[in-house]
Amino acid sequence: TLILAIETSCDETAAAVVENGKIIRSNAVASQIDIHRRFGGVVPEVASRHHVDQITVMVEEAMNEAGVSWSDLDAIAVTQGPGLIGALLVGVNAAKALAFAHGLPLVPVHHITGHIYANRFVTELQFPLIALVVSGGHTELVLMRTHGSYEVMGTTRDDAAGEAFDKVARSLGLPYPGGPEIDRLAKNGKAVIDFPRAWLEEGSLDFSFSGLKSAVLNYLHNSRQRGQSVKAEDVAASFQESVSDVLVKKTMMAAERFQVHQILVAGGVSANSNVRQKMTAAANRRSIPLVIPPLKYCTDNAAMIAAAGTIGYLKGMRADLSLNGSPNLAIEDF
Ligand code: ATP
Ligand code: MG
Ligand code: FE
Helix, strand or coil: CCCEEEEEEEEEEEEEECCCEEEEEEEEECHHHHHHHHHCCCCCHHHHCCCCHHHHHHHHHHHHHHHHHHCCCEEEEEEECCCCHHHHHHHHHHHHHHHHCCCCCCCEEEEEHHHHHHHHHHHCCCCCCCCEEECCCEEEEECCCCCCCCEEEEECCCCCCHHHHHHHHHHHCCCCCCCHHHHHHHCCCCCCCCCCCCCCCCCCEEECCCHHHHHHHHHHHHHCCCCCCCCCHHHHHHHHHHHHHHHHHHHHHHHCCCCCCEEEEECCHHCCHHHHHHHHHHHHCCCCEECCCCCCCCCCCCCCHHHHHHHHHHHHCCCCCCCCCCCCCCCHHC
């Protein structure tokens, strides 16, 4: 199966060609990070305009680099949602036009299933598995009993993990996106500040990061008011430690509860070095196989959308030319 995928849900314009759901033939990504940085975050209108600017360039690059022609393809997959509506629409409309022009089936993909399937570039998935999805907009524990089956066992009640990283970074005066900045800063700090960890009710697989975020903001505010100097490295390390602690313990709780054969970590925050280290150690201790994508496949790309789209294609999922972007798409429908 040869699939061309398109991804424009947020601030990466991406196109990729993937074979059999796991062999990357090409992976073109145009990131808008530098454009949004001066605004301190993604500006939706600006993102849409740049997607329009880059989409045909990325598709051409992906097709050329893969060295395939349109008649070699089995289908075109596209991120239907969730994401920014104006951003999604650029990819959806490009995919519809290409599918129509070349007489190819159109396969809708849920963005988060893409993040999960980025792990298939590392190794074959073993079911049942639990996937910890930690990205800019999501924090979820997803149980998969087979390919293309997604059950959300826990989710965040307020902020997503990546969102917390970005907000805390901002309060420390660091540029957008804050996750990598905190990661870097934390390497020179010590986790000496006792920030809270939200465990919620006994046995809960849900998450909450807004209390932690407020605790960091209060700490900074109080220190400044008292004229005490703040060691930003220690704040970053302590915050990161608190996030990792909760993510790792809840993932292990889920892994044991559902007796999984594999743990996956997915989404932008899976690039975090502390999360990767702690998760690896915890999984090793329990002898549960752990998979985390290489750094470049942790954040948004179209190869992961093609990988998930291949499963959708084989399941017979199809969209017609009335396909619309869906900002709040549910993963259970995929
Ligand atoms: P979603 O996938 O939920 O729709 P998104 O696509 O915007 O949201 P991703 O691209 O998966 O999110 O990830 C971006 C997020 O990952 C940002 O919040 C960013 O700060 C965070 N991130 C990236 N690298 C790191 C890192 N090394 N440590 C912590 N967070 C990181
Ligand atoms: Mg992004
Ligand atoms: Fe994403």
